[in-house]
Amino acid sequence: MSPGDCGKISIFVLVDALGWEHLRNHEFLTDILPFRSPMDTVLGFSSAAIPTILSGQMPEVHAHWCLFKKARFLSCFSWTVPLALFPERLRENHRTRRAIGGLTRVMYRISGYFCLYEVPVSILHRLDYVERKDLWQPGALAGCPTILDALSSRSIPYSTSGWRGTDEVRVELCLNALSRMPVQCCFLYLSELDAALHSFGLDSKQARDELVAASVRIRRLLARAHQLYSQVELFVFSDHGMNAVTEAHDLQSTLASQGPKRSHYLAFFDSTMARFWPKNREIGGQLEEVLSSLSYGRVLSESELSELGLGFSGNEHGEIIFIMNPGHIVAPSFVSNGVPKAMHGFHPSDSFSRACFLSCKELASTPRHVKDMYSFFETQLGLQRE
Known part of the structure:
Protein backbone atom coordinates (compact mmCIF):
# COMPACT_ATOMS: atom_id res chain seq x y z
CA MET A 1 0.00 0.00 0.00
CA SER A 2 1.25 3.45 -0.87
CA PRO A 3 1.54 6.07 1.87
CA GLY A 4 -1.66 8.01 2.40
CA ASP A 5 -3.67 6.04 -0.18
CA CYS A 6 -6.07 4.32 2.19
CA GLY A 7 -8.55 7.06 3.06
CA LYS A 8 -9.91 7.29 6.61
CA ILE A 9 -9.42 4.98 9.57
CA SER A 10 -10.82 5.06 13.09
CA ILE A 11 -8.67 3.51 15.80
CA PHE A 12 -10.45 2.33 18.94
CA VAL A 13 -8.28 1.34 21.90
CA LEU A 14 -9.72 -0.31 25.00
CA VAL A 15 -7.30 0.04 27.93
CA ASP A 16 -8.57 -2.38 30.56
CA ALA A 17 -9.01 -0.76 34.02
CA LEU A 18 -8.04 2.78 32.96
CA GLY A 19 -10.35 4.42 35.48
CA TRP A 20 -11.38 8.07 35.38
CA GLU A 21 -10.17 8.82 38.92
CA HIS A 22 -6.83 7.15 38.25
CA LEU A 23 -6.44 8.89 34.89
CA ARG A 24 -6.94 12.34 36.41
CA ASN A 25 -3.66 11.98 38.30
CA HIS A 26 -1.55 11.19 35.22
CA GLU A 27 -0.55 12.76 31.94
CA PHE A 28 -1.71 10.18 29.46
CA LEU A 29 -1.78 11.12 25.75
CA THR A 30 -3.13 14.58 26.59
CA ASP A 31 -1.49 16.09 23.50
CA ILE A 32 -3.36 13.83 21.05
CA LEU A 33 -6.51 13.08 23.08
CA PRO A 34 -7.51 16.43 24.61
CA PHE A 35 -11.24 15.69 24.92
CA ARG A 36 -11.88 13.38 27.87
CA SER A 37 -14.76 12.47 30.13
CA PRO A 38 -15.87 9.79 32.62
CA MET A 39 -18.18 6.91 31.74
CA ASP A 40 -20.35 4.92 34.12
CA THR A 41 -19.92 1.17 33.93
CA VAL A 42 -21.86 -1.98 34.73
CA LEU A 43 -21.83 -3.90 37.99
CA GLY A 44 -19.38 -6.72 37.52
CA PHE A 45 -16.13 -7.25 35.71
CA SER A 46 -14.73 -7.11 32.18
CA SER A 47 -16.78 -10.23 31.44
CA ALA A 48 -19.86 -7.97 31.63
CA ALA A 49 -18.43 -4.59 30.61
CA ILE A 50 -16.81 -5.63 27.33
CA PRO A 51 -19.95 -7.35 25.95
CA THR A 52 -21.89 -4.21 26.95
CA ILE A 53 -19.38 -2.00 25.12
CA LEU A 54 -19.47 -4.13 21.98
CA SER A 55 -23.25 -4.63 21.88
CA GLY A 56 -24.71 -1.49 23.46
CA GLN A 57 -26.88 -3.74 25.64
CA MET A 58 -26.89 -4.40 29.37
CA PRO A 59 -26.08 -7.86 30.81
CA GLU A 60 -29.76 -8.79 31.19
CA VAL A 61 -29.97 -8.60 27.37
CA HIS A 62 -26.64 -9.97 26.16
CA ALA A 63 -26.63 -12.56 29.02
CA HIS A 64 -22.95 -12.14 29.91
CA TRP A 65 -22.34 -11.10 33.50
CA CYS A 66 -19.85 -13.13 35.55
CA LEU A 67 -17.76 -15.84 33.89
CA PHE A 68 -19.49 -18.60 35.85
CA LYS A 69 -23.20 -19.20 36.34
CA LYS A 70 -25.32 -22.00 37.72
CA ALA A 71 -25.80 -24.84 35.24
CA ARG A 72 -29.40 -25.23 34.13
CA PHE A 73 -28.98 -28.69 32.67
CA LEU A 74 -25.74 -30.25 31.46
CA SER A 75 -22.75 -27.91 31.50
CA CYS A 76 -19.30 -27.97 29.96
CA PHE A 77 -18.10 -29.25 33.33
CA SER A 78 -20.57 -32.14 33.68
CA TRP A 79 -17.83 -34.62 32.86
CA THR A 80 -15.98 -33.64 36.08
CA VAL A 81 -18.57 -35.32 38.37
CA PRO A 82 -16.39 -38.45 38.97
CA LEU A 83 -13.56 -36.22 40.21
CA ALA A 84 -15.56 -35.64 43.39
CA LEU A 85 -14.48 -39.16 44.42
CA PHE A 86 -10.81 -38.18 44.36
CA PRO A 87 -9.06 -37.14 47.59
CA GLU A 88 -9.09 -33.36 48.02
CA ARG A 89 -5.30 -33.06 47.74
CA LEU A 90 -5.46 -34.64 44.25
CA ARG A 91 -8.67 -32.95 43.16
CA GLU A 92 -8.08 -29.40 44.35
CA ASN A 93 -4.60 -28.65 43.05
CA HIS A 94 -3.24 -26.54 40.21
CA ARG A 95 -2.17 -29.46 38.04
CA THR A 96 -5.64 -30.99 38.12
CA ARG A 97 -7.21 -27.59 37.51
CA ARG A 98 -4.94 -26.94 34.51
CA ALA A 99 -5.79 -30.35 33.06
CA ILE A 100 -9.53 -29.79 33.53
CA GLY A 101 -9.26 -26.37 31.92
CA GLY A 102 -7.31 -27.66 28.94
CA LEU A 103 -9.62 -30.61 28.31
CA THR A 104 -12.77 -28.49 28.68
CA ARG A 105 -11.44 -25.87 26.29
CA VAL A 106 -10.72 -28.50 23.65
CA MET A 107 -13.88 -30.59 24.11
CA TYR A 108 -16.21 -27.59 23.91
CA ARG A 109 -14.12 -25.55 21.46
CA ILE A 110 -14.02 -22.58 23.78
CA SER A 111 -12.42 -19.59 22.04
CA GLY A 112 -13.23 -16.92 24.61
CA TYR A 113 -11.18 -15.97 27.64
CA PHE A 114 -11.16 -19.08 29.81
CA CYS A 115 -9.79 -19.55 33.32
CA LEU A 116 -10.85 -21.73 36.25
CA TYR A 117 -9.05 -19.54 38.82
CA GLU A 118 -9.55 -21.13 42.27
CA VAL A 119 -13.08 -22.44 41.70
CA PRO A 120 -13.39 -25.70 43.69
CA VAL A 121 -13.32 -28.69 41.35
CA SER A 122 -15.92 -30.31 43.58
CA ILE A 123 -18.62 -27.86 42.46
CA LEU A 124 -17.60 -27.34 38.81
CA HIS A 125 -20.27 -29.75 37.55
CA ARG A 126 -22.94 -27.49 39.08
CA LEU A 127 -21.64 -24.48 37.18
CA ASP A 128 -21.45 -23.49 33.54
CA TYR A 129 -19.04 -21.16 31.73
CA VAL A 130 -20.41 -18.05 30.02
CA GLU A 131 -17.69 -16.67 27.75
CA ARG A 132 -17.36 -19.63 25.41
CA LYS A 133 -16.79 -17.55 22.26
CA ASP A 134 -14.17 -14.91 21.52
CA LEU A 135 -15.83 -11.55 22.26
CA TRP A 136 -13.70 -9.90 19.58
CA GLN A 137 -15.17 -12.02 16.79
CA PRO A 138 -18.62 -11.90 15.15
CA GLY A 139 -21.26 -14.16 16.67
CA ALA A 140 -19.83 -13.94 20.19
CA LEU A 141 -23.13 -13.06 21.88
CA ALA A 142 -25.95 -15.41 20.98
CA GLY A 143 -28.94 -13.45 19.70
CA CYS A 144 -27.30 -10.10 20.47
CA PRO A 145 -25.26 -8.52 17.64
CA THR A 146 -22.07 -6.62 18.41
CA ILE A 147 -20.35 -3.89 16.43
CA LEU A 148 -18.22 -6.64 14.88
CA ASP A 149 -21.36 -8.37 13.62
CA ALA A 150 -22.53 -5.06 12.16
CA LEU A 151 -19.23 -4.57 10.33
CA SER A 152 -19.09 -8.16 9.09
CA SER A 153 -22.68 -8.16 7.82
CA ARG A 154 -21.89 -5.08 5.73
CA SER A 155 -18.56 -6.49 4.52
CA ILE A 156 -16.77 -3.48 6.00
CA PRO A 157 -13.08 -4.31 6.47
CA TYR A 158 -11.76 -3.99 10.03
CA SER A 159 -9.02 -5.43 12.21
CA THR A 160 -9.01 -6.49 15.84
CA SER A 161 -6.20 -7.52 18.15
CA GLY A 162 -8.40 -9.95 20.04
CA TRP A 163 -7.67 -10.79 23.68
CA ARG A 164 -4.88 -13.36 23.37
CA GLY A 165 -1.21 -12.71 23.97
CA THR A 166 0.60 -9.79 25.55
CA ASP A 167 -0.09 -6.14 24.85
CA GLU A 168 2.97 -6.08 22.60
CA VAL A 169 1.71 -9.07 20.62
CA ARG A 170 -1.70 -7.46 20.15
CA VAL A 171 -0.18 -4.18 18.98
CA GLU A 172 1.95 -6.06 16.45
CA LEU A 173 -1.16 -7.82 15.18
CA CYS A 174 -2.82 -4.47 14.55
CA LEU A 175 0.30 -3.00 12.94
CA ASN A 176 0.55 -5.97 10.60
CA ALA A 177 -3.15 -5.77 9.76
CA LEU A 178 -2.87 -2.08 8.83
CA SER A 179 0.07 -2.83 6.54
CA ARG A 180 -1.58 -5.84 4.92
CA MET A 181 -4.86 -4.35 3.69
CA PRO A 182 -6.96 -1.18 4.00
CA VAL A 183 -9.43 -1.25 6.90
CA GLN A 184 -12.06 1.23 8.00
CA CYS A 185 -11.40 0.70 11.71
CA CYS A 186 -9.06 -1.03 14.09
CA PHE A 187 -9.82 -2.36 17.58
CA LEU A 188 -6.90 -2.74 19.99
CA TYR A 189 -7.28 -4.28 23.45
CA LEU A 190 -4.60 -3.57 26.11
CA SER A 191 -4.82 -5.49 29.39
CA GLU A 192 -1.50 -5.20 31.19
CA LEU A 193 -2.39 -2.05 33.14
CA ASP A 194 -5.16 -4.04 34.79
CA ALA A 195 -2.69 -6.72 35.89
CA ALA A 196 -0.22 -4.15 37.25
CA LEU A 197 -2.91 -2.39 39.25
CA HIS A 198 -4.08 -5.66 40.80
CA SER A 199 -0.56 -6.72 41.73
CA PHE A 200 1.05 -3.45 42.78
CA GLY A 201 -1.65 -0.83 43.38
CA LEU A 202 -2.87 2.45 41.92
CA ASP A 203 0.11 4.58 42.93
CA SER A 204 2.80 2.03 42.17
CA LYS A 205 5.77 2.52 39.87
CA GLN A 206 4.69 -0.61 37.98
CA ALA A 207 1.27 0.92 37.23
CA ARG A 208 2.87 4.17 36.07
CA ASP A 209 5.26 2.19 33.86
CA GLU A 210 2.33 0.33 32.28
CA LEU A 211 0.61 3.63 31.51
CA VAL A 212 3.77 4.80 29.77
CA ALA A 213 4.03 1.50 27.91
CA ALA A 214 0.41 1.77 26.77
CA SER A 215 0.95 5.31 25.52
CA VAL A 216 4.07 4.24 23.57
CA ARG A 217 2.20 1.38 21.92
CA ILE A 218 -0.75 3.57 21.01
CA ARG A 219 1.58 6.19 19.51
CA ARG A 220 3.30 3.50 17.44
CA LEU A 221 -0.02 2.36 16.03
CA LEU A 222 -1.09 5.95 15.39
CA ALA A 223 2.17 6.78 13.62
CA ARG A 224 1.86 3.77 11.33
CA ALA A 225 -1.75 4.65 10.54
CA HIS A 226 -0.70 8.20 9.57
CA GLN A 227 1.81 6.71 7.13
CA LEU A 228 -0.88 4.70 5.36
CA TYR A 229 -4.12 6.68 5.71
CA SER A 230 -5.02 10.20 4.70
CA GLN A 231 -7.25 10.69 7.77
CA VAL A 232 -6.74 9.04 11.15
CA GLU A 233 -8.96 9.44 14.20
CA LEU A 234 -8.04 7.93 17.58
CA PHE A 235 -10.27 7.11 20.54
CA VAL A 236 -9.21 5.49 23.83
CA PHE A 237 -11.66 4.18 26.39
CA SER A 238 -11.90 1.69 29.24
CA ASP A 239 -14.33 -0.86 30.61
CA HIS A 240 -14.14 0.04 34.30
CA GLY A 241 -12.02 1.74 36.92
CA MET A 242 -10.07 0.39 39.87
CA ASN A 243 -10.28 0.85 43.63
CA ALA A 244 -7.53 0.46 46.22
CA VAL A 245 -8.13 -2.52 48.50
CA THR A 246 -8.38 -1.44 52.12
CA GLU A 247 -9.59 -4.58 53.87
CA ALA A 248 -10.15 -8.28 53.19
CA PRO A 340 -4.68 -7.87 45.62
CA LYS A 341 -3.54 -4.28 46.01
CA ALA A 342 -6.47 -3.01 43.94
CA MET A 343 -9.74 -4.41 42.64
CA HIS A 344 -12.71 -3.51 40.46
CA GLY A 345 -16.25 -4.88 40.42
CA PHE A 346 -17.66 -2.62 43.12
CA HIS A 347 -20.95 -0.74 42.76
CA PRO A 348 -20.97 1.46 39.63
CA SER A 349 -21.99 4.49 41.72
CA ASP A 350 -18.54 4.55 43.35
CA SER A 351 -16.39 7.19 41.64
CA PHE A 352 -13.42 4.82 41.32
CA SER A 353 -15.59 2.38 39.35
CA ARG A 354 -16.00 4.86 36.52
CA ALA A 355 -14.39 4.17 33.16
CA CYS A 356 -13.10 6.88 30.84
CA PHE A 357 -13.48 8.07 27.24
CA LEU A 358 -10.72 9.99 25.45
CA SER A 359 -11.15 11.53 22.02
CA CYS A 360 -9.01 13.22 19.42
CA LYS A 361 -11.91 15.52 18.54
CA GLU A 362 -14.85 17.22 20.16
CA LEU A 363 -18.04 15.24 19.73
CA ALA A 364 -21.64 16.40 19.55
CA SER A 365 -22.58 13.57 21.91
CA THR A 366 -20.07 11.96 24.27
CA PRO A 367 -20.62 8.44 25.68
CA ARG A 368 -21.72 8.68 29.31
CA HIS A 369 -22.02 4.96 29.99
CA VAL A 370 -20.05 2.05 28.57
CA LYS A 371 -23.22 0.88 26.79
CA ASP A 372 -23.17 4.14 24.80
CA MET A 373 -19.99 3.01 23.06
CA TYR A 374 -21.97 0.98 20.53
CA SER A 375 -23.88 4.05 19.39
CA PHE A 376 -20.61 5.95 19.24
CA PHE A 377 -19.07 3.25 17.04
CA GLU A 378 -22.11 3.41 14.75
CA THR A 379 -21.94 7.18 14.44
CA GLN A 380 -18.19 7.26 13.93
CA LEU A 381 -18.34 4.56 11.25
CA GLY A 382 -21.51 5.80 9.57
CA LEU A 383 -23.59 2.75 10.49
CA GLN A 384 -27.17 2.33 11.59
CA ARG A 385 -28.47 -0.54 13.69
CA GLU A 386 -30.66 -2.74 11.54
Missing part, protein backbone atom coordinates in the same frame (compact mmCIF):
# COMPACT_ATOMS: atom_id res chain seq x y z
CA HIS A 249 -12.87 -10.44 54.75
CA ASP A 250 -13.16 -14.22 55.00
CA LEU A 251 -16.82 -14.40 54.04
CA GLN A 252 -16.69 -18.15 53.54
CA SER A 253 -15.62 -18.76 57.14
CA THR A 254 -18.22 -16.32 58.44
CA LEU A 255 -21.00 -18.17 56.66
CA ALA A 256 -19.60 -21.54 57.76
CA SER A 257 -19.86 -20.50 61.41
CA GLN A 258 -23.04 -18.41 61.31
CA GLY A 259 -25.04 -19.52 58.29
CA PRO A 260 -26.83 -22.68 57.15
CA LYS A 261 -24.96 -25.82 56.17
CA ARG A 262 -22.92 -25.41 53.00
CA SER A 263 -24.68 -28.44 51.50
CA HIS A 264 -27.94 -26.48 51.65
CA TYR A 265 -26.86 -23.86 49.12
CA LEU A 266 -24.60 -23.31 46.15
CA ALA A 267 -22.36 -20.26 46.35
CA PHE A 268 -19.86 -18.49 44.15
CA PHE A 269 -17.43 -16.25 46.03
CA ASP A 270 -15.99 -13.64 43.71
CA SER A 271 -13.57 -10.92 44.81
CA THR A 272 -16.14 -8.15 45.29
CA MET A 273 -19.40 -10.07 45.41
CA ALA A 274 -20.91 -13.39 46.35
CA ARG A 275 -23.82 -15.10 44.63
CA PHE A 276 -26.04 -17.72 46.23
CA TRP A 277 -28.54 -20.35 45.16
CA PRO A 278 -30.29 -21.70 48.30
CA LYS A 279 -32.16 -25.01 48.29
CA ASN A 280 -35.35 -23.36 49.46
CA ARG A 281 -36.82 -20.12 50.75
CA GLU A 282 -36.05 -20.92 54.38
CA ILE A 283 -32.35 -21.42 53.64
CA GLY A 284 -32.38 -18.23 51.58
CA GLY A 285 -33.84 -16.34 54.53
CA GLN A 286 -31.11 -17.66 56.82
CA LEU A 287 -28.43 -16.59 54.36
CA GLU A 288 -29.89 -13.11 53.97
CA GLU A 289 -30.11 -12.71 57.75
CA VAL A 290 -26.40 -13.38 58.16
CA LEU A 291 -25.40 -11.31 55.14
CA SER A 292 -27.51 -8.36 56.26
CA SER A 293 -25.68 -8.30 59.59
CA LEU A 294 -22.30 -7.74 57.95
CA SER A 295 -20.98 -4.17 57.88
CA TYR A 296 -18.71 -4.58 54.86
CA GLY A 297 -21.37 -5.28 52.23
CA ARG A 298 -25.06 -5.58 51.45
CA VAL A 299 -27.63 -7.68 49.64
CA LEU A 300 -28.91 -6.13 46.43
CA SER A 301 -32.68 -5.96 46.04
CA GLU A 302 -34.45 -7.15 42.91
CA SER A 303 -35.41 -3.57 42.05
CA GLU A 304 -31.79 -2.38 42.29
CA LEU A 305 -30.59 -5.29 40.18
CA SER A 306 -33.13 -4.31 37.52
CA GLU A 307 -31.95 -0.70 37.65
CA LEU A 308 -28.40 -1.96 37.10
CA GLY A 309 -29.42 -3.90 33.99
CA LEU A 310 -29.24 -7.24 35.82
CA GLY A 311 -32.92 -8.17 35.77
CA PHE A 312 -32.34 -11.63 34.33
CA SER A 313 -35.39 -13.72 33.54
CA GLY A 314 -33.90 -16.81 35.23
CA ASN A 315 -31.87 -17.37 38.36
CA GLU A 316 -28.75 -18.94 36.86
CA HIS A 317 -26.71 -15.80 37.64
CA GLY A 318 -27.70 -15.85 41.30
CA GLU A 319 -30.77 -15.72 43.54
CA ILE A 320 -29.11 -13.69 46.30
CA ILE A 321 -26.43 -11.17 45.37
CA PHE A 322 -24.17 -9.79 48.09
CA ILE A 323 -21.89 -6.92 47.04
CA MET A 324 -18.90 -5.69 49.01
CA ASN A 325 -18.42 -2.05 49.97
CA PRO A 326 -15.78 -0.20 47.90
CA GLY A 327 -12.28 -1.16 49.00
CA HIS A 328 -13.43 -4.31 50.82
CA ILE A 329 -12.93 -7.69 49.19
CA VAL A 330 -13.70 -11.35 49.76
CA ALA A 331 -10.52 -13.27 50.54
CA PRO A 332 -10.01 -16.09 50.05
CA SER A 333 -12.35 -16.21 47.07
CA PHE A 334 -12.89 -18.41 44.03
CA VAL A 335 -10.69 -15.98 42.09
CA SER A 336 -7.67 -15.88 44.37
CA ASN A 337 -6.50 -17.01 47.77
CA GLY A 338 -4.42 -13.85 48.14
CA VAL A 339 -5.26 -10.18 48.61
